[in-house]
Amino acid sequence: MSKKVENVGCPYCGVCCDDLVVTVSDDGKKILEVENACAIGNQIFHHATGGERVRLPRLRQPDGTYKDISYDEAIDYAANVLYKAKKPLIYGFGSTNCEGMAAAAKVAEKAGAVLDNCASICHGSSFLAMFDNGYPSCTLGETKNRADVIVYWGANPAHAHPRHMSRYSIFPRGFFTGKGHKSRKIIVVDPRHTDTAQVADIYLQVQQGHDYELFDAFRAVVRGHEIPDVVAGIRREQIVEVADILKKARFGTIFYGMGLCHSDGRNHNVDIAISLTRDLNDFTKWTIMAMRGHYNITGPGAVWSWQYGYPYCLDLTKRDIAHMNPGETSSIDLAMRDEVDAFINIGTDAGAHFPIDAVKHLRKHPWITIDPNICMASEISDLHIPVGIVGVEVPGIVYRMDNVPIQYRKVIDPPEGVISDEEVFERIHKRLCELEAEEVAKEPVKAAPEGVRVGE
């Protein structure tokens, strides 16, 4: 008889929906139905048992084809690549659990690697702005229960976080927001009239790349200053109208996305968004939150900050002395300057999501992909190590976009013999230790200096 597993966490986006109900076949091997998930989350679960999975590591052969090898051989290959490299880069981690991230950090420290995560090309700018200007944020639960004004700025949750609006921001009825969307004002700021803009009460079509000016105009109006007739494509009257709504809110949250982080200005756009939030707190309660992408891209920031003091772009080439300097120690910049000589892609797909120039630079050196699926990174690798899918086949801790940790569960077993990210990194670490010990054993035993007797 089929079995229903309730309160399942979704391994897609930073909303981390934890109300999924997954029906598993009576033999426990097939996912039959997924309830409550969005279209993308649904696809992740069905894909796990719906198609062909890679069940053994694959090593690139001289003719360009892949050959299946054992996990032991794969671990040995990966450890040797890391051991021989002067400055390897281990990048990704958006789609794995915190246990895997901690294990990978052990490997990075042992190998003297640079350790980076997808925030590097996503919300890294947000970290830089937070370091400079703080982060007056809240939990998604507080937004749901208190917020009567919601701003989405440079974010399109209708496509990128499909249940964000229904679970936390626009539609749900919370403790102090019993009328749901009827009692909320929704403001969307975006150069595109997105599907999110369709549900807005007020839509501001900001000129692309001019967000900073518009934030500046809002700050000026909120503080009682004059502004020009038009700023960033938006009329003064509309800016004044929206500023008034912001000031009169009971509780507001600004959710912002890649529109700020990927455009000219980067961290400065986020910085001024935080400043506007701070200004608004002179009048009422306002909060701000980054729309984090992967379901556990908040995880490495939490795990590595605890371990090393930095959330991303960690240079561990001096082993236990970490430093972080985006622009210098960030994956894309390292790649474009040809500063790394080995690359491990884990829990993401740099092959598809890095600019192709960066891919070309990285591929000059050994490239290893650790991922459950066939992706662009796996198809250009020297070695592809398949792993279980976190949240479907592997349990573990993940951090939601508001930094709330959630224990994910597994609903089925991984394909026979397939191991987890955490186990892969633990075994690579063990093998690295062995290689180090072998190297020490090869060194000649130091003779006692002449004239000194043993034991003296």
Added chain:
Amino acid sequence: MANRITLNMITQRSIEEGVAMEKGKTTPEYFEACSIIEMHDDDVRALGLVPNQLVRVTSECGSVVVKTVRGRQSLYPGLAFIPQGVWANQVVPPRTQATGEPQYSGFPVTVEPVNGERRKSALELVQGAVGLWRGDQ
């Protein structure tokens, strides 16, 4: 009618791309979701394009052939959109303003109609870029 126009390119997630990505990046769904470009009607008319016509998009660092589609999410004139993914990243400049983040949004591209060319598959583009494409996949 212009032979080519210069537009401001942005690239972000679409839900079609998200669903197709989880199904697999070698699937026809991913190909159709990502190898497309959306523009304002004025810009489409300026180039004399018909629906589904192929265009070449060229930036400071590369070029790619994609299909013109009329998107549900409208843009203003001068702005163009390719969903995030393999095709967009053929033209995304890797410059990061010292933050680590490439210029995914807000970079100039020229767009021109092409004849006798085809959209390449994701594998052909990525494996081809690193010398691994064998032409039989």
